[in-house]
Amino acid sequence: MSYSFTLNGQPVEATAAGMTSLLSVLRDQSGLLGAKRGCGEGRCGACTVLVDGSPVDSCIYPVANAEGTAVRTVEGLASHDEPLTRIQDALLEHGGVQCGACIPGVVMTLTALLETESNTDDSTVRSSLTGNICRCTGYQKIIDAAQAAASSNGGPR
Amino acid sequence: MTLVGTSARRADGEDKVRGAARYGMDYLEHGTLVAKVLRSTVPAARITRLDCSKAASMPGVRAVATAADAPGLSGLMIVKDQSLFARDVIRYVGEPLAAVTADTAEQAEAALAAIDVSLDELEPVLDLEQALAQGTRLIHPDWESYETAMPGPREGNLAWETRVERGDVDTAFDTAHLVVEDEYRTQRQHQSPIEPHAAVARYEQGRYVVHTPTQFPHNVRGRIAELLGIRLSDVRVIVPTIGGGFGGKLDVMVEPFACVLARKTGRPVRILNSRSEEMTTCGPRENAIVRLRTAVASDGTILAQDGVVLADNGANSSGETVAVANVAPLVLGGTYRIPNARYASKVAYTNTTPTAAFRGVNGPYCVYAQEQHLDHIARELGMDRKELRMNNLIRRGESMVNGQQLDDAFLVEAMDKVDEIRPWQDAQAERRPFRGVAVVPLTWLTNPLPAAASVKLEEDGTATVTCAGAEIGTGAVTTGVLQIVAERLGLRLEDVRVSPTDTDTGGFDGGAQGSRTTYGMGNAALDAATKVRDQVLEVAAGMLEAAVDDLEIVDGSVRVSGVPDQQVAIPSVVGTAMFDSGPIGASGKFATPPIPFDSGCMAGAAVTSFPAALYQAHMTEVEVDPDTGRVTVLRYVVAQDVGRAINPQMIEGQIQGGVLQGIGYALFENLRLGDNGEVIDDNLESYRLPTAADAPPIEAAILENPCSYGPLGAKGAAEPPIIPVAAVIGCAVADAIGKPINELPLTPFAVLQAIKES
Numbered sequence: 001m002s003y004s005f006t007l008n009g010q011p012v013e014a015t016a017a018g019m020t021s022l023l024s025v026l027r028d029q030s031g032l033l034g035a036k037r038g039c040g041e042g043r044c045g046a047c048t049v050l051v052d053g054s055p056v057d058s059c060i061y062p063v064a065n066a067e068g069t070a071v072r073t074v075e076g077l078a079s080h081d082e083p084l085t086r087i088q089d090a091l092l093e094h095g096g097v098q099c100g101a102c103i104p105g106v107v108m109t110l111t112a113l114l115e116t117e118s119n120t121d122d123s124t125v126r127s128s129l130t131g132n133i134c135r136c137t138g139y140q141k142i143i144d145a146a147q148a149a150a151s152s153n154g155g156p157r
Numbered sequence: 158m159t160l161v162g163t164s165a166r167r168a169d170g171e172d173k174v175r176g177a178a179r180y181g182m183d184y185l186e187h188g189t190l191v192a193k194v195l196r197s198t199v200p201a202a203r204i205t206r207l208d209c210s211k212a213a214s215m216p217g218v219r220a221v222a223t224a225a226d227a228p229g230l231s232g233l234m235i236v237k238d239q240s241l242f243a244r245d246v247i248r249y250v251g252e253p254l255a256a257v258t259a260d261t262a263e264q265a266e267a268a269l270a271a272i273d274v275s276l277d278e279l280e281p282v283l284d285l286e287q288a289l290a291q292g293t294r295l296i297h298p299d300w301e302s303y304e305t306a307m308p309g310p311r312e313g314n315l316a317w318e319t320r321v322e323r324g325d326v327d328t329a330f331d332t333a334h335l336v337v338e339d340e341y342r343t344q345r346q347h348q349s350p351i352e353p354h355a356a357v358a359r360y361e362q363g364r365y366v367v368h369t370p371t372q373f374p375h376n377v378r379g380r381i382a383e384l385l386g387i388r389l390s391d392v393r394v395i396v397p398t399i400g401g402g403f404g405g406k407l408d409v410m411v412e413p414f415a416c417v418l419a420r421k422t423g424r425p426v427r428i429l430n431s432r433s434e435e436m437t438t439c440g441p442r443e444n445a446i447v448r449l450r451t452a453v454a455s456d457g458t459i460l461a462q463d464g465v466v467l468a469d470n471g472a473n474s475s476g477e478t479v480a481v482a483n484v485a486p487l488v489l490g491g492t493y494r495i496p497n498a499r500y501a502s503k504v505a506y507t508n509t510t511p512t513a514a515f516r517g518v519n520g521p522y523c524v525y526a527q528e529q530h531l532d533h534i535a536r537e538l539g540m541d542r543k544e545l546r547m548n549n550l551i552r553r554g555e556s557m558v559n560g561q562q563l564d565d566a567f568l569v570e571a572m573d574k575v576d577e578i579r580p581w582q583d584a585q586a587e588r589r590p591f592r593g594v595a596v597v598p599l600t601w602l603t604n605p606l607p608a609a610a611s612v613k614l615e616e617d618g619t620a621t622v623t624c625a626g627a628e629i630g631t632g633a634v635t636t637g638v639l640q641i642v643a644e645r646l647g648l649r650l651e652d653v654r655v656s657p658t659d660t661d662t663g664g665f666d667g668g669a670q671g672s673r674t675t676y677g678m679g680n681a682a683l684d685a686a687t688k689v690r691d692q693v694l695e696v697a698a699g700m701l702e703a704a705v706d707d708l709e710i711v712d713g714s715v716r717v718s719g720v721p722d723q724q725v726a727i728p729s730v731v732g733t734a735m736f737d738s739g740p741i742g743a744s745g746k747f748a749t750p751p752i753p754f755d756s757g758c759m760a761g762a763a764v765t766s767f768p769a770a771l772y773q774a775h776m777t778e779v780e781v782d783p784d785t786g787r788v789t790v791l792r793y794v795v796a797q798d799v800g801r802a803i804n805p806q807m808i809e810g811q812i813q814g815g816v817l818q819g820i821g822y823a824l825f826e827n828l829r830l831g832d833n834g835e836v837i838d839d840n841l842e843s844y845r846l847p848t849a850a851d852a853p854p855i856e857a858a859i860l861e862n863p864c865s866y867g868p869l870g871a872k873g874a875a876e877p878p879i880i881p882v883a884a885v886i887g888c889a890v891a892d893a894i895g896k897p898i899n900e901l902p903l904t905p906f907a908v909l910q911a912i913k914e915s
Binding site: 039132134139 | 174177178809814849850
């Protein structure tokens with residue numbers, strides 16, 4: 001089967017069985033290695049991408065469901081010759097990145113949060129992050145980064 | 158320059174937040190084949206038949222490997238009892254029997270299913286105590302034939318033992334005011350980094366070139382060589398970005414399969430663990446039993462302690478459990494004065510997955526046991542728990558149980574700092590039903606293994622550090638070491654780079670373990686940078702017609718002190734040196750100086766002392782829900798001596814991350830084994846990792862108590878924050894419910910049961 005959607009703003013057509021995971025399509029067909037297959041069972045969130053603005057675990061998201069949607073991955077946030085987005089920058093400024101394997105997913109979850117939520121108090125940020133496991137940081141600096149990015153002028157880029 | 162001590166951003170950070178960093182799990186080579194491993198589904202058996210002929214001729218299959226392809230016996234440093242594939246005998250569920258490489262994963266899986274295996278099952282030995290009981294079947298009947306790196310007590314299912322004995326223990330017990338005895342039991346904990354184990358190997362010019370995200374490339378090199386029966390220099394290990402390790406990526410795991418299959422096919426071979434393979438076959442922190450008996454005087458002074466630690470090795474010594482067995486006595490006798498002590502640390506074989514290193518090896522359960530035990534003593538004496546600890550705390554110049562004198566002991570200061578942030582008296586005064594408080598001090602070590610690094614200056618005036626230090630994620634290599642080098646050379650941080658980790662180009666490095674990178678690699682890189690600085694100044698002295706002693710390096714230029722207009726830029730110094738004395742560059746190295754201790758008091762100890770000892774105190778306040786047994790950590794305070802804080806923000810990150818891993822261990826992480834010794838929790842649904850909702854507010858105070866042989870005074874910082882967590886939470890929960898619980902984890906079920914029994 002063939003499925004059409006936009007990937008980081010560009011139209012794409014993926015040929016794969018409908019139950020093929022969106023993550024496999026991204027990594028194996030589109031060459032986008034940012035999203036990680038941490039667990040492959042929808043638990044760790046390292047594969048988080050945005051489908052029509054909402055975070056999904058792409059490792060268990062059938063590509064058939066992506067038909068007609070807008071898919072965004074970490075690579076689509078800021079290209080290499082562009083400055084970092086506010087949340088990317090804040091994560092580095094606040095020391096929220098250690099090994100970084102969870103970070104592509106964390107960045108997408110927080111991007112969605114900052115785009116949709118006006119309230120970014122501690123508990124809102126925490127509950128948005130419960131689907132993203134970080135084994136390194138203890139989360140505090142990631143939460144600090146999210147709140148700093150939300151409060152910087154103009155909201156997220 | 159004031160780079161050291163600043164919270165500089167990590168140099169590898171931009172690629173990580175852009176999703177551009179290439180991890181071990183992302184690495185591929187052109188024409189790479191896929192490898193899969195056939196693993197045992199029974200815990201103990203004799204192999205009567207292993208026929209791979211059908212599998213080998215299946216579509217897409219390029220090679221099959223079995224025990225005949227990997228003739229060596231290996232083990233992590235001490236006991237060489239591990240073969241890559243089971244030969245004749247199976248010793249755990251998950252033990253490799255054969256490996257297949259094929260064009261696709263599906264073809265490799267199909268071939269595994271076609272391997273014909275016949276077994277005679279044996280009675281498994283699964284229980285730690287049963288393993289050491291008289292008459293139990295030996296898991297390694299040939300144990301005496303195994304090579305060991307050093308002599309040590311061992312026999313039958315006792316894989317290894319270490320002993321420490323000082324003073325007159327029996328007399329102290331005979332004359333004591335009070336003797337208290339307890340037993341504690343703790344579970345397996347899995348490291349569970351986000352990135353599973355992965356490797357790509359190719360065979361070229363008679364050598365194996367392996368890309369693997371390992372914490373300890375030189376160890377993986379040596380272990381591959383030993384298992385394959387080849388020279389270690391025939392293996393080259395290159396390390397891509399590492400997606401977390403926590404001890405789980407110190408040792409060889411999937412790399413040798415890729416190597417064997419690459420040689421057999423002449424093609425690059427990739428192997429990547431599924432999460433289930435990760436949980437079931439990659440060695441976790443060992444389960445353990447700790448028995449403590451302590452003699453005390455009426456004023457609470459500890460007179461003597463007799464302790465036995467029983468740790469589960471699993472089926473072989475491929476993990477670090479044997480090598481670090483003596484950490485148990487040292488940590489039990491490293492924080493409080495124990496004038497008379499007798500400890501035995503026993504590591505037993507069982508028919509279960511081999512156990513291995515996890516951040517804080519041996520520490521968390523020993524400290525958990527010791528601190529619950531001290532609370533028991535305090536209860537018996539009717540004494541304040543903090544007062545009991547303060548009275549027995551090792552002071553500056555006093556000795557640990559191994560006779561090592563702690564001239565820089567900083568435990569009182571750490572306890573005082575915690576008390577300043579949250580006074581013990583206030584916490585006591587504000588107590589409410591089902592709320593508990595506890596404070597725990599701890600002495601720990603910095604891993605002392607050696608390091609080498611080289612530094613060269615490029616023609617553009619930047620510097621490149623080359624080493625085999627692995628960037629595990631702490632930032633120690635890509636930022637901390639670079640801060641040290643930049644500071645010494647008078648360069649901007651962004652003008653110092655580190656080349657990729659490679660055992661061919663970097664000298665020996667003891668790995669990203671035991672907080673040693675900033676300390677060991679920092680020292681080696683500082684040594685190299687100092688020599689480079691000397692070369693720069695000597696050449697510049699000639700150019701400026703000034704004495705070396707009058708020169709300083711500021712912002713990338715060498716200038717005569719106090720005469721800013723008399724200066725040369727570093728690129729012109731490098732250019733002048735090129736055809737004068739030769740390119741500027743130097744090698745640096747470091748070995749930990751000998752630590753004096755009483756060698757006569759120990760047997761079987763590979764870890765004999767606590768080098769670059771560091772000190773900390775943890776305090777917590779918890780609340781227990783009496784209806785559900787759920788424990789909530791309300792407040793957590795850490796004061797930790799790091800010697801010198803090279804990058805305070807990164808240290809804070811290590812403290813917050815380590816404490817949360819410790820909370821997982823204390824409250825819910827438990828890698829359970831089933832009736833066949835198989836791992837039950839083979840996924841992240843039943844093996845729950847801490848989420849953002851589990852993370853309490855953590856207040857961290859960084860204390861600077863310099864180490865005379867650390868780089869600029871630095872000691873280890875990253876490993877220890879996990880160690881006292883289960884102890885302090887256990888004590889606080891016992892305080893909250895008025896009853897001790899002598900087993901981890903403190904799940905709602907366990908806590909509720911304890912409440913109901915009281």
